[in-house]
Amino acid sequence: MNSQILEKVQASGVCGIKKAELKKLFGSDCEPSLDKLLKEDKVIVDNKGVAHYVWSKENYLSHISQNDPKFKIISKIVKNLENSVNQLKSDFTKTPNDSQNSDFQSHFDKTITELSTSLGWVQFSTIRQKVCQTCNISTEKFYSLVLPLIESNQSGYEISTGGQEGIQVRGMLHGYVRRL
Amino acid sequence: MTYPYGLKTNPYPNSPTPTEHDAKILGGSRHQEAKASIIECISDLYKKVARRNSTDNDFRLVTVVQDVGSGKTHLALHIKTLRTRQDIVTTYVDLSTISPKTNESIYNAIIRGFNKGLFSELKEKFLLQICEKAQKGDALAKRTLNYGLVDKLKGVTLKQKTEDIMYDRKPVSKEALQNYLAVNFNHHEAAIIQNIISNSFDKITNLDDLHGRLGAIGKFSHNLLGKVILFELDELDAQEGSLDFVKSLINAHIPASILLLITTPSLYMDIQRANPSVFDRLEKANYKIDLAGANSIDELIEIAIEYIKEADKTERFNKKEQQDLAAKIRVLCDEFPEFRNVRSIINILNHAIEKASDLEASEITEAVIDETIRQTYPGLKIKGSIMEVPISEFIKIKRIVGTNQNQVKQAVSNLVNYAHEMGNVSKANKSNPSFDVVYSDAFGTKIGIIVVMDSNHSKNFETITNVVKSSAFVDKLVILTNTTIPPSNQATIVNVDKSKVMDLLYFNTRYTEHKLEEPESEKVKMLAKTICVI
Numbered sequence: 001m002n003s004q005i006l007e008k009v010q011a012s013g014v015c016g017i018k019k020a021e022l023k024k025l026f027g028s029d030c031e032p033s034l035d036k037l038l039k040e041d042k043v044i045v046d047n048k049g050v051a052h053y054v055w056s057k058e059n060y061l062s063h064i065s066q067n068d069p070k071f072k073i074i075s076k077i078v079k080n081l082e083n084s085v086n087q088l089k090s091d092f093t094k095t096p097n098d099s100q101n102s103d104f105q106s107h108f109d110k111t112i113t114e115l116s117t118s119l120g121w122v123q124f125s126t127i128r129q130k131v132c133q134t135c136n137i138s139t140e141k142f143y144s145l146v147l148p149l150i151e152s153n154q155s156g157y158e159i160s161t162g163g164q165e166g167i168q169v170r171g172m173l174h175g176y177v178r179r180l
Numbered sequence: 181m182t183y184p185y186g187l188k189t190n191p192y193p194n195s196p197t198p199t200e201h202d203a204k205i206l207g208g209s210r211h212q213e214a215k216a217s218i219i220e221c222i223s224d225l226y227k228k229v230a231r232r233n234s235t236d237n238d239f240r241l242v243t244v245v246q247d248v249g250s251g252k253t254h255l256a257l258h259i260k261t262l263r264t265r266q267d268i269v270t271t272y273v274d275l276s277t278i279s280p281k282t283n284e285s286i287y288n289a290i291i292r293g294f295n296k297g298l299f300s301e302l303k304e305k306f307l308l309q310i311c312e313k314a315q316k317g318d319a320l321a322k323r324t325l326n327y328g329l330v331d332k333l334k335g336v337t338l339k340q341k342t343e344d345i346m347y348d349r350k351p352v353s354k355e356a357l358q359n360y361l362a363v364n365f366n367h368h369e370a371a372i373i374q375n376i377i378s379n380s381f382d383k384i385t386n387l388d389d390l391h392g393r394l395g396a397i398g399k400f401s402h403n404l405l406g407k408v409i410l411f412e413l414d415e416l417d418a419q420e421g422s423l424d425f426v427k428s429l430i431n432a433h434i435p436a437s438i439l440l441l442i443t444t445p446s447l448y449m450d451i452q453r454a455n456p457s458v459f460d461r462l463e464k465a466n467y468k469i470d471l472a473g474a475n476s477i478d479e480l481i482e483i484a485i486e487y488i489k490e491a492d493k494t495e496r497f498n499k500k501e502q503q504d505l506a507a508k509i510r511v512l513c514d515e516f517p518e519f520r521n522v523r524s525i526i527n528i529l530n531h532a533i534e535k536a537s538d539l540e541a542s543e544i545t546e547a548v549i550d551e552t553i554r555q556t557y558p559g560l561k562i563k564g565s566i567m568e569v570p571i572s573e574f575i576k577i578k579r580i581v582g583t584n585q586n587q588v589k590q591a592v593s594n595l596v597n598y599a600h601e602m603g604n605v606s607k608a609n610k611s612n613p614s615f616d617v618v619y620s621d622a623f624g625t626k627i628g629i630i631v632v633m634d635s636n637h638s639k640n641f642e643t644i645t646n647v648v649k650s651s652a653f654v655d656k657l658v659i660l661t662n663t664t665i666p667p668s669n670q671a672t673i674v675n676v677d678k679s680k681v682m683d684l685l686y687f688n689t690r691y692t693e694h695k696l697e698e699p700e701s702e703k704v705k706m707l708a709k710t711i712c713v714i
Contacts, residue, residue: 061624079655080669083669083671083672084667084669117452118468119468119470121445121448123449154476154477154520155473158247158473160247160444160445161444161446162444162445162449163446169520170517170524171518176446176449178445180472
C-alpha cells in the first residue's frame, strides 16, 4: 500500500494530489500509510487553498519555490551561502593565483639577471635572500613558488646540482639556476 | 637474441659513465654544436702553426661547464676518438681518479692518457733521425744504434739496426743515447726522447720538468707529426693540487696545444671562491663551451634516436618509428624529472631495449616502458593520480588525446553515469543543452556540471562568465575548469589540474571498455568527490 501511495504522489508532480482523492483511490485505510510516509519524510502534506494536498519531497520543493515568495528569497540566500562555502573550500587548496606568480617570476628573473656570472649560473641561496627580502616572503614560500615555476618553464630555466640549498630533482640537490 | 627495431645488439651503453667505445656516437644538436666549436678551435690553431715551428703563442684554453650527467665526458671522449681528423692527438685525464693530486700524479696520468700510437710514431721519427745522422757519419748516433765494426763486416746496415730498436727486437744503448741527446737536444727534450725510445717514462721532480716535458711532447708532435695536442682534463675541482696544476699549465703555454677543462657549474663556482687567480684565467678561455639545454627534452630525444640510427644497419628504423619513440620519450620526460638528463634517459632506454627483447616486442612499446620502470624505478608513480594510472596507460593517453575539452566532458558524463549505476546520484533522463551533465544528488539537489577546459584561458574566462547565468536552472552549478578564476557566488568552481584530467581520461577508457573492476570503485568514488560530482 505504501509504495502504491508514494508512486501516485510522485506521479502527481509539482501540483500535488488532494488528500481526499487519495482516500477515494485507496480507501480511508490509507490514512496510517500516509502517516508513515510523512514520518519517513517521503511525502509532505500542506494546504493549497482550503484543501489538504500531498507532494513528494522534491515536488513540494519545486511547488513552494514557484509559489511561496518567502521561500524563494530564503532558498536564494541558502544557495549563495552554499556556493560561498564550496568556493572557500576549493580556494583553500588552490595554488597562488596568476598575478602573485607573475609578480614572483619577475622578481626571480630580475634577480638572476642581476647576480649572474659570465655563464649565467646563480646560487639559489643568493637569489632566495634577495627575493625573500623584496617580496617579503619566507624561505619555504620561496621554494614552494620556485619549484612549479621551473617545472612549468623547462625551456626557460636550467638547474644544476650542488650548493647548500635549492630544489630536489632526481633525488639530488640542485642549488644553481640560470635562465636560458 | 633479437632486439626491437630489427637491431642485432642493444645500442645503448650500460655503463654509468661513458667509455671511449660508447662515445663514438654523438647525438643531439647542442652536443654537435659544442663539438663543432672544439673542432673549430683545433682547426684554427692548426692553421696558425702549419708550416712553421710552434711558439708559446700557439696555446688555447677551452672550458666545458655543465651539470652532471649532461654528456660532457661523452663529448670529450668523442673528440678523442675522432678518426676523421688526423691533425690532433688527445690525452684524456679524469682528475677524479687521481689522488693525491700532485704535479707528478697528474703528469703520469696525462702520459697514460695518450694513445700508444703517438709514442710509437714519435719513436720511429726519432730513430730515423738518429739513423740519418749515423749515415752522415755522426759517431754518437752510430753508438746509439749499437752499430760497430762487426756489424759493418757482417754487412748489417744502419737501417737494419734502427729497425731492430724500433720494433723492440734489440735495446738501445742507454748511455750512448744519453750522450747523443745531450749534444743535440735540451735537457727536457732529451728526457722525453729517452723515455719514448726506451718505452718507459720516468718521474718528474719539479714544475720545470713538468712544463719542459709536456712542452717537448707538444713540440715534437707538431714539428715531427704535424699534430696539435689536446689535453682534456675532466672533473676539474677546486682542490689545491688540481688548481695549481691547471694554473701552471695555462701559464706555461705549452706550444701547439689546447687545454680543455671540464667541470660542473657548482665546481666552477667553488674555483671562483678557492682560487680567483685560476678562475680569472678560466673566465678568459678562448672558447667557453656552454652545452646550454644539453638536458632539454628535444636534445635527449635526438641523442636517444641517434643511437638506434647508428646501430640500425637495415635502415628499418624509419621516420614513423622515430617519431613514435620520440613521442614516448617526450611524455616520459615531461612527467618524470628523473629522466630529464642524458645519463638517465640512456640508462632507462638501455633497460627498455633489453626488456623489449625479453618480451619479443618489435619496438619500445608503452607496456615495455611500464615493465622497465617497474623493475628499474619501482618507486616511480604518476604524481597526484587518485586512480593510480599505470605508466603505460599514462603514455598512451597523453599521446592520443593530450588535453582535449570534449574528452574531459565525455569522461565527466561517464563518471556521473557510473555514480548513477552505483546509486550515488540520479542522472536526469533528459539532457539540458545549458549543461554538460545534469543529475540529482542523494538529497535531491539538482546539480549541473559544465566543463570549461579550453587552452585559451581568456576564452575560458568569458565562457564561465556566461555559464554562471544558467545557475538559476539548477540548485547547484559546478564548473570544472583549468583556468584560475575569482570565486563566484553562483557556482562552485573546481580547478582541474593535469593529474585530475589524466585520472578522468583513464577512468573514461576503463569505463567505456567495461574494464572497471571492484577494487577500483573506491578510487572512482574518490575521484568523483574531488571534482564535486558526489
